[in-house]
Amino acid sequence: MGVMCARRMTEFWALSVLLLAMAGWSSAGGYGKMIVVGGKEHWRFGYNYSAWAEASGPFHAGDTLVFIYKPSTFNGITVNHNVYKLHSRKAYEQCSFAQSIILANTTQGDPGFHFTLTERNRPVYFACGIGEGLHCNEGLMKFYVVPR
Ligand SMILES: [Cu+2]
Incomplete structure (x- = not known):
């Protein structure tokens, strides 16, 4: 269960980063x-x-x-x-x-x-x-x- 959970978390995190990137977010410029x-x-x-x-x-x-x-x-x-x-x-x-x-x-x-x-x-x-x-x-x- 721990492994699955970690994988889900990783997928969630990767998706979040992707969505933020699509929204124009970057660590340098914010929104x-x-x-x-x-x-x-x-x-x-x-x-x-x-x-x-x-x-x-x-x-x-x-x-x-x-x-x-x-x-x-x-x-x-x-x-x-x-x-x-x-x-x-x-x-x-x-x-x-x-x-x-x-x-x-x-x-x-x-x-x-x-x-x-x-x-x-x-x-x-x-x-x-x-x-x-x-x-x-x-x-x-x-x-x-x-x-x-
Ligand atoms: Cu000058």
Whole structure:
């Protein structure tokens, strides 16, 4: 009886995993949506990400943000990007990277860096840290979300 029961349990478990997979569940993304940051503009210098975020919400805990970027060359100069989580609202407003956390380096945007939102009602501040604030300030590469 013990063996049969164990087999039934295994079958039940396998079926559950299959059903969850069909429903779009994964350990990385939960039940949330996959959202490409910037849409078809991806993660680049000069696109207004705070406007994008405002137009693209609401975001939910469990949603996964996908940052897509790779080095590009402009007039012989290579332009890179990365992704930081900034420390506070003030740090966000000032593009200050003190006490910030690097989430993804310059090579992690290809094919895409995934960040799953977890906590509800707490803002998460994102920015590109290249150029000592240049990409964050002049490049508009910053936005925040408040997951619901
Ligand atoms: Cu950048």
